[in-house]
Amino acid sequence: MPVDLNNAQPLAWDSATLDADTKAMLDNLQPNILRAHVREHLSVLFVRFNDAAEGKAFLRHVATTKMKSAREHLQEVRDFNAKGSRGTPYVGIGISKAGYRDLGHSVEDVRKFGDRVFRDGMKRRIAEVADPPVETWERTYQREIHAVILIGDAEPGPVAALREEILGALPESARLLGEETGQGMRNPAGDGIEHFGYVDGRSQPLFVKDEVDREPKKHWNPAFPLSNVLVPDPFAPNPVRHHGSYLVFRKLEQNVRAFKEIEQELADGLGLVGADRDRAGAMLVGRFKDGTPLTSKPEAGGGPVSNDFTFDGDDGSKCPFSGHIRKTNPRSFGREVLMARRGQTYGERTDEPWDDSPPKTRPSGEVGLLFMAFNGSLLNQFEFTQQSWADNPDFENPATGHDPVIGQGDRDIKVAFPKVWGKPELSAPQAQVAQTVTMKGGEYFFAPSLAYLRNL
Numbered sequence: 001m002p003v004d005l006n007n008a009q010p011l012a013w014d015s016a017t018l019d020a021d022t023k024a025m026l027d028n029l030q031p032n033i034l035r036a037h038v039r040e041h042l043s044v045l046f047v048r049f050n051d052a053a054e055g056k057a058f059l060r061h062v063a064t065t066k067m068k069s070a071r072e073h074l075q076e077v078r079d080f081n082a083k084g085s086r087g088t089p090y091v092g093i094g095i096s097k098a099g100y101r102d103l104g105h106s107v108e109d110v111r112k113f114g115d116r117v118f119r120d121g122m123k124r125r126i127a128e129v130a131d132p133p134v135e136t137w138e139r140t141y142q143r144e145i146h147a148v149i150l151i152g153d154a155e156p157g158p159v160a161a162l163r164e165e166i167l168g169a170l171p172e173s174a175r176l177l178g179e180e181t182g183q184g185m186r187n188p189a190g191d192g193i194e195h196f197g198y199v200d201g202r203s204q205p206l207f208v209k210d211e212v213d214r215e216p217k218k219h220w221n222p223a224f225p226l227s228n229v230l231v232p233d234p235f236a237p238n239p240v241r242h243h244g245s246y247l248v249f250r251k252l253e254q255n256v257r258a259f260k261e262i263e264q265e266l267a268d269g270l271g272l273v274g275a276d277r278d279r280a281g282a283m284l285v286g287r288f289k290d291g292t293p294l295t296s297k298p299e300a301g302g303g304p305v306s307n308d309f310t311f312d313g314d315d316g317s318k319c320p321f322s323g324h325i326r327k328t329n330p331r332s333f334g335r336e337v338l339m340a341r342r343g344q345t346y347g348e349r350t351d352e353p354w355d356d357s358p359p360k361t362r363p364s365g366e367v368g369l370l371f372m373a374f375n376g377s378l379l380n381q382f383e384f385t386q387q388s389w390a391d392n393p394d395f396e397n398p399a400t401g402h403d404p405v406i407g408q409g410d411r412d413i414k415v416a417f418p419k420v421w422g423k424p425e426l427s428a429p430q431a432q433v434a435q436t437v438t439m440k441g442g443e444y445f446f447a448p449s450l451a452y453l454r455n456l
Helices: 022-027 052-065 072-081 099-101 116-120 121-129 156-169 209-213 256-269 274-285 324-328 378-390 450-454
Strands: 041-048 090-095 147-153 173-182 243-254 342-346 368-375 439-446
Touching: 022 072, 052 090, 052 156, 052 368, 099 116, 099 439, 116 121, 116 378, 121 378, 121 439, 147 156, 147 368, 147 439, 173 342, 243 378, 256 274, 256 324, 274 324, 324 378, 368 378, 368 439
Parallel strands: none
Antiparallel strands: 041 147, 041 173, 090 147, 090 439, 243 368, 243 439, 342 368
16 A cells, blocks of 8 residues: 555654555665765765766666665664664765656656646746846856756765766766765764854754654654655656655855844844843844754753754744744644755855854855755745745734845845843834845755666
C-alpha cells in the first residue's frame, strides 16, 4: 500500500515491522531530506545540459556511483553515534522544470508535478515574493539552470575530490554555469551560526523517531508528518514507493555592517544600557546570539538553551511579532508550512562574527547564506512563508512590520518596540529597520528519487 505521508507518528526507520513500501521509499530517497547531512564544507554546482542522452547518462552515472540512500545515511548516523564510525560524503541532485524539459520530458509530462510554483520556475515568481528584478541577479542565476549538484562533508578533502570526479564526468555537451562554496561557521560553544552572529538552524521539523525522541516536547512538538517534505516522484518507476522533494535554492547576501549599525541605533533609541543592549538585536531576530528565545528570558545565558517553547501568552512585549523566528514559525499554528532547512553560510571573514567588534570592522557584502529548503509544496510552504508572513507587515498583527531579517518589499509603515522586556510600554512609532539581506538569485528544483535517476 502507498506510504502514508500524513501519518502523525515519526518514522521508525529501523523498526522490524517496517512495511515493504516504506523500506523501498527509504532505499530510493536521497539523503539530506528527512535528516540533515553534515555539510560543514559544501560545493554547489549549477549545470546546463544540451544533449538529452548525454545528460541522462551523466545523472545516471552520478546517482549510481556517488550517491547513497536516505536509509544508508540514517544507518551511518546510527553507527557514528554508537561507534564513532565516520560516514561517507553527501551528494544530492535537483532538477529544474527546464532541466526536465531538456532531458526529454514533454510539457504534458511536467504538468504531472502538482506544484505550479515549480512549473513556473523562480524567475516567473518574483512578484509573489517581492524578489529583485532578474536582471539584477548574479549572472549564474540569470541563465537557464537545468540541475544542481550538492557535495558536502565534514572535511574539505572529500568534497574537493568528489567535485573533481563529478566535473570530470560532465559531458562536453553540458556546461558548468557556476558554483558556490559553503563553509559552516560556529561560535566558541560549537553552535552553528550565521553571519549576523546568531545561532542558526534551530526549530527544524523532524521526521524520524530517534531524532524526535531526543527532543523535549513539553511546549512544542518538533515531530512532523512526511507530507511536509515528501511527494511521490511522478517519473519514477513506482511513485507509490519512490519519492522526492521540492528544493528551493536562494543566495542571500548579508550586509553585516549595516545590521550591526541597526542593532546599535535601536539600542540607543530605546535607551538600553549595559547587558540589556543585546536585547535590541534579539528583538530583530527573536533570539539572543546564543540561541536563547527572547520570549522566554530577557537576557542570554544562565544555563542550557531550550528550544521547547511557544509564543503563547507573549503579547509582543517580550518578543515583537516582527521578530524573525516569530514571523517564520509562529509555533501555535501553521505547522504544515514549516520547511526542512538545509542552508549553509558562504564567504570569508577576517573578523569573529560573534564578538562585540564595532560595525566598521564588519563586511558589507560578499558573505551570506546559501538558503536551501526541502518542501512538500513550494506554493504552500516556501512562498507562503515569504509572501504571507515575512513580507506581510500585518502578520501576525496589524502594523507589525516586515520580518527585519528576510522580509522584502516597501517598508512604508512605522513600528514600535517594547522598551522594557515584558512591560506594555512601547517606543514611539519609528521607521522599520532597513533591509540588510539581498537575494542574489536562485531556482526551484525537484530532488527526484534515486530510482528515477538510476533508471535514466
